[in-house]
Amino acid sequence: MSKDPTKQKIGIIGGGQLGKMMILEAKKMDFKIIILDPTKNCPAHSIADEHIVADFDDEEAIRELANKADVITYEFEHIGIEVLKELEDEGYKIYPTIKSLEIIQNKYQQKEVLAVNNIAVPDFISVSNIDEIKSAGEEFAYPMMLKSCTGGYDGKGNAIIKNQDEVVQAYESLGAGSLPLMIERFVPFIKEISILACRGIDGEIAVYPVAENDHQDSILIETRVPAEISDTLKEDAISLAHQVMEVFEGVGIFCIEMFVTEDERLLINEIAPRPHNSGHYTIEGSITSQFEQHIRAITGLPLGATALLRPIVMRNILGEGQQGEAIVEGMVEVAREDTLxxxxxxxxxxxxxxxMGHFTVTSDNLVEAIKKAEEASKVIKIKGQC
Amino acid sequence: MSKDPTKQKIGIIGGGQLGKMMILEAKKMDFKIIILDPTKNCPAHSIADEHIVADFDDEEAIRELANKADVITYEFEHIGIEVLKELEDEGYKIYPTIKSLEIIQNKYQQKEVLAVNNIAVPDFISVSNIDEIKSAGEEFAYPMMLKSCTGGYDGKGNAIIKNQDEVVQAYESLGAGSLPLMIERFVPFIKEISILACRGIDGEIAVYPVAENDHQDSILIETRVPAEISDTLKEDAISLAHQVMEVFEGVGIFCIEMFVTEDERLLINEIAPRPHNSGHYTIEGSITSQFEQHIRAITGLPLGATALLRPIVMRNILGEGQQGEAIVEGMVEVAREDTLxxxxxxxxxxxxxxxMGHFTVTSDNLVEAIKKAEEASKVIKIKGQC
Structure with a gap:
């Protein structure tokens, strides 16, 4: 690290919304930023110092990024790791480390590492063909989840199998064995929660409060903080988050998604080695946003305070209507709510x-914030226009 | 305004730190930004969509900016207004309006408008030569302030005259009559406070809490919020801020600096028609930062909530040592304070x-934040390196 840490150039693989929000924080401290993204006018384009327009699997371009940057990070975990592994071996700084990324990328390995370390996860088993799925069905009973071990996000790569008759269809919908597969026992959860945790290069760990999430069609719709769960569960969740960060020796911000079961147990659903949609609330809700925290961690700065400033609700704005040029509707109307x-x-x-976007509402009263957010989500829309 | 307000392109005259901090807020809502600044690598350069590299008095460049932008704003008030006046007359949207800027640019006119509207200011008189300064000395008594009516900032353009023998020297230090001059009665203030106020295009006004400031050599050193003054004075200050915004029909964020006199009166010292150094605390301290508020105002969005989230101290980081390439020292050390x-x-x-920069410290306890900020300001330095 340079004596003046702000002189470091940060390379980001991905110039989507997560990259953009990282840059908005990094620029406060005047870091220089290079992004690699195939889309010329991607969200992060106009605020990056330099943009290498190239595919994510373009090894030459990734090497160019590594040579120009002092430290590399990424905004999504589904990237080819061969070249990154080579670069890490050659001494380039990449955070989170490729060692931790490699395990997390594969959901089966991720769960195995957690299970070996006595961290509770839903029961799971590797499967590679229809017969193995059917035997898993006998062991776990239906419904159960079929997942591709690699490459899934926002519910893609997952298929619920409600009975034995659905096995073949599910198997085919996930590539008919072209990708490694696993079966997970279906967890009849009562809540989905998530926790952000960050680990510095020196091992310092900072954990955020527990957030509570709602999904629709496997896509996150709403996050509420603080979560409405017992203090005991909160403590358990925070302790689990610490354990996860130790196990993976993750550097940077991680999001740990958990299920709360009917009998008040926590099971880890998934880990994302990056800023996470369910952590967007931290921009307005927390002393240190998840994006600032990530930048601090990967540049060797001490971690910031994670306390919640006010109860907060985050809601996603998903594209509606037809595909086309994005137009925002209802912006003026929702902005009348003066904490939105x-x-x-x-x-x-x-x-x-x-x-396409998200919004937050803060209030001294979470119930009020939830109500206002629900109303606003009926008004603000991002639609395609031809 | 376009049906989708985020489709507006914002033109900013000036690409310094105020422009930069405006852009960091505007980009959250995805506004497109064009800046005009003579310095290629100015603070706002790397996050603007387009940068017209031109002098601030380059009329052709300002016209280019106006033609490319949907709305124009500026980060400092000492700009030539002839071309902006023409553009305003031609129907271009410029906020704050050039009508309000023209009055505020001239400290004599500014004070006159305030006085006519029964808003308390220090006694003042226009002077144009040594004899008139001496007669003012007889009327106001020494010490008194000689000010150039136009062009001053950070104490430049001001000279204190302690007795009649200093009149000639003060007169010469301010250009010997080449600029319009004024004398102000010296105010033996006990505190300097400031208030941010914002007015929307439709007349909506939002006022921030009272901030308390310390200057050194006429340069702001520290801002503390909330100000340690009586509730009555706070109410008076807020009411004055409302009056000022009505009088100037200002659109955008304004900063109103006031003196608190020994007998607990408020006198308006100066008005800045732009985001202000003493308002930087709002980025971490307030629900809506002064920069976001300004962007909301000039783009026709409703104003955001101005409540303080936590007690906060802001300290400036001024260049030290020799002139040269800027290097930050002590960044890692001060960042260990986890709310800094x-x-x-x-x-x-x-x-x-x-x-060169600033930092803030928040705490539940203002006294603690002040102490931490004082310690940090001994550690973090920005110095020139050759």
């Missing part, structure tokens, strides 16, 4: 269910 | 006393 903050990601094209 | 946030403006060259 709209984030528009700047994706040129809106598609149905694409994450 | 450093803003590095990204000016390439550090000069003694140049505003």
């Amino acid at each position: 903050k709209v984030h528009v990601y700047g994706k040129e094209i809106s598609k149905p269910k694409r994450k | 946030k450093v803003h590095v403006y990204g000016k390439e060259i550090s000069k003694p006393k140049r505003k």
